[in-house]
Amino acid sequence: MALTTTFTSNPVKTIIVNQTASTSAAGVGDNNVAGGPAYLISATIDNAQYGTVVYTKFYDAASATAGTDTAELILRGAASASKTYTFHPPLQFSSGISVVTTTTKGQAGTTAPSTPPAVTLILSESAS
Amino acid sequence: MAFSVSSQSNPYVDKIITATTALAAGDKDIFSGAGANCFIADMNNSNNAQHASYLKLYEGTNPTIGTTEPDLLLKAPKATRQTVTISDGISLGAALSFNLTKNPATSDQSNATNSVAVRIMAE
Numbered sequence: 001m002a003l004t005t006t007f008t009s010n011p012v013k014t015i016i017v018n019q020t021a022s023t024s025a026a027g028v029g030d031n032n033v034a035g036g037p038a039y040l041i042s043a044t045i046d047n048a049q050y051g052t053v054v055y056t057k058f059y060d061a062a063s064a065t066a067g068t069d070t071a072e073l074i075l076r077g078a079a080s081a082s083k084t085y086t087f088h089p090p091l092q093f094s095s096g097i098s099v100v101t102t103t104t105k106g107q108a109g110t111t112a113p114s115t116p117p118a119v120t121l122i123l124s125e126s127a128s
Numbered sequence: 129m130a131f132s133v134s135s136q137s138n139p140y141v142d143k144i145i146t147a148t149t150a151l152a153a154g155d156k157d158i159f160s161g162a163g164a165n166c167f168i169a170d171m172n173n174s175n176n177a178q179h180a181s182y183l184k185l186y187e188g189t190n191p192t193i194g195t196t197e198p199d200l201l202l203k204a205p206k207a208t209r210q211t212v213t214i215s216d217g218i219s220l221g222a223a224l225s226f227n228l229t230k231n232p233a234t235s236d237q238s239n240a241t242n243s244v245a246v247r248i249m250a251e
Binding site for chain 1 (some may be wrong): 196197198199200201202203205208210212213214216218219224232233234251
């Protein structure tokens with residue numbers, strides 16, 4: 001499970017977060033992926049290698065545990081497919097962005113996918 | 129709780145589901161047992177400067193509001209009209225139901241303080 005965060009130097013300060021295997025380890029995924037508050041422009045859930053629907057959950061917090069904390073956003077990744085969700089305007093996470101992916105839907109689900117999907121986030125430090 | 133479905137003739141989407149005041153009680157089984165491939169969700173929370181609102185989409189004909197976990201949870205921040213676009217759409221093949229609440233918790237059944245219009249474009 002490899003997480004990389006790339007901060008670009010362009011004027012809009014885009015942040016690209018790529019997790020090659022987004023999962024849930026006892027409800028914990030990747031915490032504070034942007035290193036602080038950020039705005040979510042788009043999220044791609046690449047579940048092409050897995051024939052089961054997954055759910056990627058986003059918490060406005062520096063750390064989060066699925067099943068315990070309350071996600072602000074839950075996106076469904078289709079089985080054997082890649083989906084990109086785009087937000088207009090970009091969605092603010094004022095405390096930080098923590099991400100968990102499970103095969104169980106909703107707030108309560110914590111089951112890890114046996115083949116975790118790749119998740120790519122395009123973020124911005126500002127709303128515009 | 130009232131919604132309308134209008135069919136479009138353009139090649140991109142077939143139907144626009146409109147709930148002029150989306151409620152926590154929800155709108156269930158929008159297409160009478162048929163599924164939906166949802167492309168765009170638009171939530172106009174401009175009337176609520178004090179709180180965000182949360183659209184919950186369910187794949188099913190009769191989710192138990194407050195208990196059934198949603199398949200998607202989308203947030204409209206306070207005083208904001210939020211649009212979410214999904215590439216190729218997300219299929220809720222069994223059926224489409226949705227509701228809108230003031231808080232993101234599955235158990236929450238509180239209505240937004242002021243009306244929130246929701247539009248979902250689907251085929």
